[in-house]
Amino acid sequence: MWYYAARRILMSIPIALGVTVVCYALVLLAPGDPIQSLLPPDASPEDAAYLRKVYGFDKPIPIQYLLWLQRALSGDLGISLQTNRPVMLEVLNALSNTFVISVGAVLLAFSLAFILGTIAAYHIGKPADRIATGVAVVGVSVPNYWLGIVLVIVFAVKLGVLPATGMGTSGSASFSIFDWNQAKYAVLPILTMSLVPLGIIMRTTRSAVAEVLNNDFVQMLRAKGLGPLAVLRHAIWNALPQVLTVMGLQLGYLVGGSILVETIFTWPGTGFLMSKAILTRDVPVLQGAILVLSLTFVTINLMVDLLQTAVDPRIKRA
Numbered sequence: 306m307w308y309y310a311a312r313r314i315l316m317s318i319p320i321a322l323g324v325t326v327v328c329y330a331l332v333l334l335a336p337g338d339p340i341q342s343l344l345p346p347d348a349s350p351e352d353a354a355y356l357r358k359v360y361g362f363d364k365p366i367p368i369q370y371l372l373w374l375q376r377a378l379s380g381d382l383g384i385s386l387q388t389n390r391p392v393m394l395e396v397l398n399a400l401s402n403t404f405v406i407s408v409g410a411v412l413l414a415f416s417l418a419f420i421l422g423t424i425a426a427y428h429i430g431k432p433a434d435r436i437a438t439g440v441a442v443v444g445v446s447v448p449n450y451w452l453g454i455v456l457v458i459v460f461a462v463k464l465g466v467l468p469a470t471g472m473g474t475s476g477s478a479s480f481s482i483f484d485w486n487q488a489k490y491a492v493l494p495i496l497t498m499s500l501v502p503l504g505i506i507m508r509t510t511r512s513a514v515a516e517v518l519n520n521d522f523v524q525m526l527r528a529k530g531l532g533p534l535a536v537l538r539h540a541i542w543n544a545l546p547q548v549l550t551v552m553g554l555q556l557g558y559l560v561g562g563s564i565l566v567e568t569i570f571t572w573p574g575t576g577f578l579m580s581k582a583i584l585t586r587d588v589p590v591l592q593g594a595i596l597v598l599s600l601t602f603v604t605i606n607l608m609v610d611l612l613q614t615a616v617d618p619r620i621k622r623a
Contacts, residue, residue: 313610317603324603325377328595329370332588339386339586360386373592382593387585392593395578400560400597402472403567403574405482406491407559410498415552418503422510427537429515437507444504450565453497457569460493467492470571494570498563502555509551513544546613553609557602 340356357363361372376383382392425437461469473480473487482488517523517540526536564576571577575594582591 313607317607320603321600324599325374325596326370328599329373329592332592332595333366339588341586377593377596382596383589385590386587387590392589395590396575396593396597399573399575399578399594400601402480402572403560403563403576405480406494406498406566406572406574407556407563409482409491409495410502410559411556413495414499414503414555415506418506419510419548422507423514423537423541425507425511426514426518426540427533434511437511441504441507441511444500444502444507446504447500449497449501450569452500453493453566453569456493456497469493470569472571472573491572494566494572497566497569498559502552502559505555506548506551510544510548513547514540517543549609549613553605557605560605561598561602 340353340360340362344353344356354363361369364372373383380393382396384390385392385395388395421437421440425434428434457469460467468490471490473490480487480490482491514537518536520543523536523540526539531539560575563572563574564580566572567574567576568580575598579591579594581587582594
């Protein structure tokens with residue numbers, strides 16, 4: 306177990322370095338000049354050259370990358386071009402807000418998907434299976450941004466029972482998930498983000514559990530007199546590693562792919578932060594947000610791999 310964990314951690318290091326190269330290069334290849342967004346229309350070329358020197362954009366790109374990587378390894382992602390605040394502080398504050406709705410979507414989608422997928426697998430071809438399959442198809446077919454707009458129209462505009470945008474009357478500074486006056490602002494974003502993973506994980510759970518239920522050892526368990534619940538428990542345990550893989554990927558997608566949902570609901574998370582950075586060409590913020598989200602995704606995958614090993618010891622031999 307410890308040898309496998311150490312090997313997986315060492316394998317994550319070159320992946321993380323590759324992530325830094327990609328996120329730095331992609332941002333620099335985007336059109337537009339970040340310095341021009343800071344200058345007034347009547348600024349002289351000397352002013353532009355001075356700002357480029359101040360922010361380090363006058364150096365060759367490989368040197369810029371190495372200096373940025375050196376600072377990033379020490380926890381310094383630079384200063385925002387628009388707010389003059391440390392990028393790390395802005396990204397971590399936004400990431401904590403993203404985790405609020407991501408964790409809520411995870412708890413809702415994963416629990417419902419696992420329960421409905423298991424029920425569908427145990428009743429293949431029956432009405433319960435058809436209903437669960439229909440829900441899964443809707444989940445993987447409906448775009449989350451479209452669903453978010455529909456939920457705003459229904460629950461905020463027509464019914465007026467939930468707020469449409471924002472993160473509470475006082476913003477993220479006083480947000481508490483245990484206070485309904487604040488938590489109600491997270492309901493629509495959570496519902497919107499949970500639909501896609503609900504459909505994907507439900508289909509995966511149904512397929513994995515149904516495959517295990519058709520194995521010979523399950524027939525042997527039934528022949529020995531085990532009840533339906535005991536047989537189903539064995540099937541779920543054997544299908545769990547495959548389901549955990551998909552759950553880990555979906556958790557990473559929820560954390561890193563929330564830009565459209567957060568923009569629709571004006572939720573001050575990493576997605577909303579990146580959308581503002583793209584519009585204003587705030588390169589340090591954009592690079593820092595992409596780096597932190599990418600490393601978060603790598604970390605989640607590593608944790609899922611280690612959890613799979615704990616659930617299924619056979620993985621350690623791979």
